Amino acid sequence: MNTFGISGGLLVLIIGLAVIDYGFDPKVPYAYHAFYLGLAGIVMGGVIIWASSRRSQNPLLTQPYQPVSTKSLSPVESIKYRKLYEESPVMQRTVNIDGIILECNQKYAKSFGYPKNEIIGKSIFDFIAEQSIKEMRNTFESWKETGHAENREIWFKRRDGSTFPAILSANNMYDERGKLIGSNTAIRDISDVYEARRVLVEHERQKIQLEELQKMNLLKEEFYLSLSQECKLPLEPIKRYCESLNDPIAGNLNKEQLQAVKEIYDNTIRLERILDDISDVQKLVARKMTFNKEEFSVNEFMKSVVELGSPMMKEKKIEFVHATKEKSTLKSDKNRLKQVFDNLIQNAVDFVPQQGGKIEIGAKKEDDSITFYVKDNGMGISEKRKDSVFKKYYQVNLSLKRRYGGSGFGLVICRLIVENLQGKIWFESKEGEGTTFYFTIPLST
Incomplete structure (x- = not known):
């Protein structure tokens, strides 16, 4: 409303009334002219008052956005609210009922990748991703009818074409008559929520896959155990028949026939040993193997290992050295430790040279454990194969015909037994010079 214009109109109106009053007296000079001049002044004053009192039909389209308040704001308050709008940590935009953006904050412009002057005047639908156009139109029409739009999930589109999800809520704006004229909309990017949701879904998927793999692994272990047991059954009669045929009294075989029977045996x-290895590996991996721990003398135990290994040395005439001088006692599973030595000695026998082969075994106390070792002067292990030594089915040289074992399970069985007894196993090797396997067992486990 223009106060100055209304005041001017009233003044013209009053002058017009005074002049017309003068013109009512026919005796005064120019009364006729004064009457019509006063009438014109009254009409002009009325027009000025009417024109000055008219209000703009759409203030949002003719003036920049200002926060709506029920009371007049001081300059300080106006600056404060403007600053809150500009520096809001969430995206803010102001739109009219036609969906045209009248104002936005820096966060909004930066998030969409546009300068503010390229956003203001555009339709809100220019910034909506294709998959949310229909949802946004429904939300906008619903807001115009009900004045309510809160926590609506919408996908938005940036300048570079990328999209992001956000939550939209509108704060309504009304004119002095209470008519809805626009909204100040807050938009919060929820990309992090979607990423967390994606991670949870992926985690759940992996969990289901892991459970399925565990079930398959359990079935595989049961199959291997059952297979090894079933395959061993026909071996017993074969062994008995071979023993009978080797008996000079029961059989009458020539040299070639006896050699064939020996090869069969x-x-x-x-x-039989391969089947036992398969069974042991499955039990060890599933932690189903039984360990019977007892206290025993380390020196006496090593003597029994010498007795176990000595027959293997005969064919290659290998020098077998026992270097143990340890007198300590150890509490562990003696039979499983013999199994470790058996595998390590057989492995050494296979890889020492045909002539001049040497294998040394020993044990010594170090801190709170006993360190055992098997040393040979064989071919050694190349650098590129060292990481694979303790893996299933691995053999250092697959082209070599092995006299003992050969299943590829020997060293992995050693590792699993030692680890189940809370020990450690490792080796040192130089290609062409030999290998030494070490393993430690705690004095009391």
């Missing part, structure tokens, strides 16, 4: 024993 040796391969039967070898197959």
Whole structure:
């Protein structure tokens, strides 16, 4: 409302009334002219008052956005609210009922990748991702009808074409008559929520896959155990028949026939050992193997290992050295430790040279454990194969025909037994010079 214009109109109106009053007296000079001049002044004053009192039909389209308040704001308060709008940590935009953006804050412009002057005057739908256009139109029409739009999930589109999800809530704006004329909309990017949701879904998927793999692994272990047991059954009669045929009294075989029977018997024993290895690996991996711990003398135990290994040295005439001088006692599973030595000695026998082979075994106390070792002067292990030594099915040289074992499980069985007894196993090797396997067992486990 223009106060100055209304005051001017009233003044013209009053002058017009005075002049017309003068013109009512026919005796005064120019009365007729004065009457019509006063009438014109009254009409002009009325027009000025009417024009000055008219209000703008759409203030949002003719003046920049200012916060709506029920009371007049001081300059300080106006600056404060403007600053809150500009520096809000969430995106803010002001729109009219036609969906045209009248104002936005820096966060909004930066998030969409536009300068503010390229946003103001555009339709809100220019910044909506394709998959949310329909949802946004429904939300906008609903807001115009009900004046309510809160926590609506919408996908927005940046200048570079990328999209992001956000939560939209509108704070309504009304004119002095209470008519809805626009809204100040807050938009919060929820990309982090979607990422967390994606991670949770992926985690759940991996969890289901892991459970399925565990079930399959359990079935595989049961299959291997059952297979090894079933395959061992026909080996017993084969062994008995071979023993009978080797008996000079029961059989009457020539040299070639006896050699054939011996080969059958040796391969039967070898197959039996492979089946035992398969069974042991599955039990160890599933932690189902039984360990019977007892206290025993380390020196006496090593003597029994010498007795176990000595027959293996005969074919290659290997020098077998026992270097143990340790007198300590150890509480552990003696039979499983013998199994470790058996595998390590057999492994050494396979890889020492045909002539001049040497294998040394020993044990010594170090801190609170006993360190055992098996040393050979064989071919050694190349650098590129060292990381694979303790893996399943691995053999250092697959082209070499092995006299003992050969299943590829020997060293992995050693590792699993030692680890189940809370020990450690490792080796040192130089290609062409030999290998030494070490393993430690705590004095009391």
